[in-house]
Amino acid sequence: MLAFAQIQAAAAALQGRFRRTELIHSHFFSEQVGLPIYFKCENLQRSGSFKVRGAFHFMSRQPANRLAGGVVTASAGNHAQGVALSAAHLGVAATVVMPENTPLAKVEATRGYGAHVVLHGTLFDEALEEALRLEKEKNLLYVPPFDDPLVMAGQGTVGLEIVEDLPDVDTVMVPVGGGGLIAGVATAIKACRPYARIIGVEAEAAAAALASHRQGSIVSLPSAYSLADGIALKRIGEQTFPVIEAMVDELVTVSEEQIALAIVSLMEKTRLVVEGAGAVGLAALLHAARPLVQGNTVCLLSGGNIDVQTIARVVDRGLVAAGRYLKLRVELTDAPGALGQLALLLGECRANIYHVSHDRHRLGVPVGRAEVHLELETRGPEHVREILAALQKAAYRVGRMEG
Secondary structure, three states, X not given: OOOHHHXXXXXXXXXXXXXXXXXXXXXXXXXXXXXXXXXXXXXXXXXXEOHHHHHHXXXXXXXXXXXXXXXXXXXXXXXXXHHHHHHHHHOOOEEEEEOOXXXXXXXXXXXXXXXXXXXXXXXXXHHHHHHHHHHHHOOOEEOOOOOOHHHHHHHHHHHHHHHHHOOOOOEEEEEOOOOHHHHHHHHHHHHHOOOOEEEEEEEHHHOHHHHHHHHOOOOOOOOOOOOOHHHOOOOOOOOHHHHHHHXXXXXEEEOHHHHHHHHHHHHHHHOOOOOHHHHHHHHHHHHOOOOOOOOOEEEEEOEOOOOHHHHHHHHHHHHHHOOOEEEEEEEEEOOOOHHHHHHHHHHHOOOEEEEEEEEOOOOOOOOOEEEEEEEEEOOOHHHHHHHHHHHHHOOOEEEEOOO
């Protein structure tokens, strides 16, 4: 089992190497939830996530002869950049195997820290296979992403900083993927604040830790895909699982829409940009069916490596989920002035037409009728209900469009 002394040793090894990230109090979300809410901003860490802590600690504790030949790992995201940056700090050659469909921004960021990137396979499992092959063939040192005590101890320094900056912390919301982060954070927090609650948060579509907890043993999911790709893993770690079982008070899940809403809310209300995995704690806090937290509560924003294209899609999805962006399919008479009458009605409802598409040729649309696709900017759920009620009162056939 991971020991608090290991985390203290990791903190000493990391001292002055990387950013001691800020713990920010949020007035807005404190008012929303009715409790003091703080954000631990690992999204502001160099390399964009907490992962550099565990990677550096693992590598710095290896004998010189093991590091001499270089290191290798497999990753499609934050771990890749953490290993690349840590290797640069230590003057060690790094090879990172990434799936061929990894976004170019992540590939270039990893190369930017000095790593040699190998693109292999279409799935992470194929990239991992290649990394393990290179480990043997070239006598490289494999750097595990989470399932190792040295890695867990490095990630645990996040928890140590939380307690040092907020000694009376009562609840910490932590993203859960492979489990290295929450295992380290929980160990650190519980050593200093035994009665503090540690809540692990997973994406509904990748809840390996919760499934394993319910089973009482490690469960492998058939698939794991989420907007929170940094925690979308099929399986929890062999060494992280027992720590989670012993130290974590509760595991909860959040939906894709809730994750998107949390990302948008953080951008709008705190000016913080986070990736999906970094937003799950706030998502759980805002959308829990029952009270989850007590007292001084910290949401761990684990990373901020989200590319511009993804941000655009997330903002779109988040606005739809928040009732501030409405997509409709409306059937109307194919006659002069019909589209103008519809636009006039929407104007009276104070809905801003962002995009309109008029189609009279689609199969399924009756002769003499036309189908209009509308994208509207709205002011919230109540405004959406007003618009729909006005359209129905005017006898329009209306259907909402998703996404």
